[in-house]
Amino acid sequence: MVNTPHITLDDELESLSAQIAQMGGLAEEQVANALNAMSRRDSALAERTIKNDDQINLLQQEIDAASVQTLALRQPMGRDLREIMGPIKIASDLERIGDLAKNVAKRALVLNSQEPVGLTRGLVRMGRQALVQLKDVLDAYTQRDVSAAMEVWNQDEDIDELYNSLLREFLTYMMEDPRTIGLCTHLLFIAKNLERIGDHATKIAETVYFIQEGHYMTEDRPKGAPEDFAGVRPSSGSDNQGE
Amino acid sequence: MVNTPHITLDDELESLSAQIAQMGGLAEEQVANALNAMSRRDSALAERTIKNDDQINLLQQEIDAASVQTLALRQPMGRDLREIMGPIKIASDLERIGDLAKNVAKRALVLNSQEPVGLTRGLVRMGRQALVQLKDVLDAYTQRDVSAAMEVWNQDEDIDELYNSLLREFLTYMMEDPRTIGLCTHLLFIAKNLERIGDHATKIAETVYFIQEGHYMTEDRPKGAPEDFAGVRPSSGSDNQGE
Numbered sequence: 328m329v330n331t332p333h334i335t336l337d338d339e340l341e342s343l344s345a346q347i348a349q350m351g352g353l354a355e356e357q358v359a360n361a362l363n364a365m366s367r368r369d370s371a372l373a374e375r376t377i378k379n380d381d382q383i384n385l386l387q388q389e390i391d392a393a394s395v396q397t398l399a400l401r402q403p404m405g406r407d408l409r410e411i412m413g414p415i416k417i418a419s420d421l422e423r424i425g426d427l428a429k430n431v432a433k434r435a436l437v438l439n440s441q442e443p444v445g446l447t448r449g450l451v452r453m454g455r456q457a458l459v460q461l462k463d464v465l466d467a468y469t470q471r472d473v474s475a476a477m478e479v480w481n482q483d484e485d486i487d488e489l490y491n492s493l494l495r496e497f498l499t500y501m502m503e504d505p506r507t508i509g510l511c512t513h514l515l516f517i518a519k520n521l522e523r524i525g526d527h528a529t530k531i532a533e534t535v536y537f538i539q540e541g542h543y544m545t546e547d548r549p550k551g552a553p554e555d556f557a558g559v560r561p562s563s564g565s566d567n568q569g570e
Numbered sequence: 571m572v573n574t575p576h577i578t579l580d581d582e583l584e585s586l587s588a589q590i591a592q593m594g595g596l597a598e599e600q601v602a603n604a605l606n607a608m609s610r611r612d613s614a615l616a617e618r619t620i621k622n623d624d625q626i627n628l629l630q631q632e633i634d635a636a637s638v639q640t641l642a643l644r645q646p647m648g649r650d651l652r653e654i655m656g657p658i659k660i661a662s663d664l665e666r667i668g669d670l671a672k673n674v675a676k677r678a679l680v681l682n683s684q685e686p687v688g689l690t691r692g693l694v695r696m697g698r699q700a701l702v703q704l705k706d707v708l709d710a711y712t713q714r715d716v717s718a719a720m721e722v723w724n725q726d727e728d729i730d731e732l733y734n735s736l737l738r739e740f741l742t743y744m745m746e747d748p749r750t751i752g753l754c755t756h757l758l759f760i761a762k763n764l765e766r767i768g769d770h771a772t773k774i775a776e777t778v779y780f781i782q783e784g785h786y787m788t789e790d791r792p793k794g795a796p797e798d799f800a801g802v803r804p805s806s807g808s809d810n811q812g813e
Contacts, residue, residue, distance in 0.1 A: 388786060391655070395641065395651060395655060398638065398641040398642055399641055399642075399645045399646060399647065399651060400645065402642045402643065402645065403642060404642065408638060408642060412634070412638060415658070419662060494755070498751055498752060498755065501744065501748070501751050502748045502751055505744070505745045505748060508741055508744050508745055508751075509741060512737070512741065512758065515755065515758065516762070519759070519762070543631060
């Protein structure tokens with residue numbers, strides 16, 4: 328980035344936003360590809376998804392470098408400062424989403440050779456809901472639209488409920504037929520990965536709030552009912568955020 | 571932070587390092603407490619651990635704010651710039667480690683009422699190894715000691731192997747006695763949380779490298795053998811990093 332009088336701070340902020348939009352688009356694509364690899368048993372697609380994760384990591388490094396350079400050279404304050412901190416945080420969440428998508432693709436490779444028809448449908452449905460959350464929150468960021476971001480934030484509860492009911496479903500399979508335990512364990516971890524993608528979308532929503540409002544949100548993320556499939560509810564009311 | 575002529579950039583960098591050391595100490599304490607809550611079936615300790623996570627999150631916000639202020643006001647370059655980016659990244663890893671410890675404590679609450687003697691021993695052993703990694707990498711950061719950081723980085727492989735063997739162990743319990751499936755699923759997730767704590771220690775090691783050497787490491791983190799308990803090895807050679 329050449330620091331000439333013709334390039335303003337606003338130009339640099341727009342450039343950062345564009346880089347986030349690009350990285351976000353790539354993350355969405357990776358999540359969609361991982362889900363398709365799983366639902367279509369497409370091992371070649373799974374392998375491509377795994378390889379493409381490097382692109383996302385490189386983008387994060389570029390965004391980090393650009394943000395830091397702008398911070399150091401422009402001495403922004405207030406809102407402008409938050410407009411640079413925002414991309415640093417969002418890029419970190421997008422990088423993790425990319426990682427999670429890659430890991431779903433890896434587990435899809437294992438499943439593709441083994442999975443009895445139907446076990447992944449619920450997972451794919453949950454994953455597509457997490458993908459919608461990701462698209463919506465990236466739109467909210469582009470528009471700096473706090474109420475759209477808060478819709479995403481509130482809907483995380485739905486994903487957590489889907490997650491909990493899928494867990495219960497897999498547990499019943501395992502109990503009915505111990506031969507499915509190894510496979511169902513993969514499904515459990517895939518479900519957890521997808522739930523975490525939803526969580527990261529919620530974190531991005533919180534960053535949109537922060538950029539616009541100038542302070543951090545104070546409420547905890549809404550969670551569905553805690554996993555109580557061991558037959559005992561945890562005595563603390565809240566759930567396993569960020570696990 | 572008052573920006574007077576008497577406070578130098580070096581003072582501010584030292585202050586940031588001290589804040590990281592404080593946050594690191596808190597994260598270590600949380601991990602240790604979660605493991606003790608599990609091994610001693612101490613539900614009161616588990617509850618305290620869950621509450622104390624807020625402190626870690628507040629420290630991250632303070633470190634973010636202090637880093638950004640220093641960046642904006644001092645226009646640091648080269649090594650000094652990395653000395654400020656480092657704490658931002660490390661604070662993010664420590665915040666996630668705190669989250670993971672809190673989630674281990676939550677699951678410990680569920681286990682404490684149910685767990686047959688002995689199931690958590692392997693978990694606690696693995697957790698203590700992850701805790702040693704965390705202490706060692708925080709020391710490496712304090713000393714800016716790249717070779718110490720690289721030792722931590724390389725030893726992540728041992729934690730991954732412990733993780734894989736614990737998974738296999740839990741699978742055998744589940745297959746032998748379907749009544750343990752719900753419980754063992756909690757143990758699986760605890761093991762995954764502990765493995766991720768180890769991963770974050772490795773990320774901190776990479777940040778120490780970055781601060782000292784001035785560029786990112788290019789090698790992928792070493793991983794143990796991929797989870798193949800479904801009886802099929804994933805066809806890609808690498809493992810589920812960052813899951």
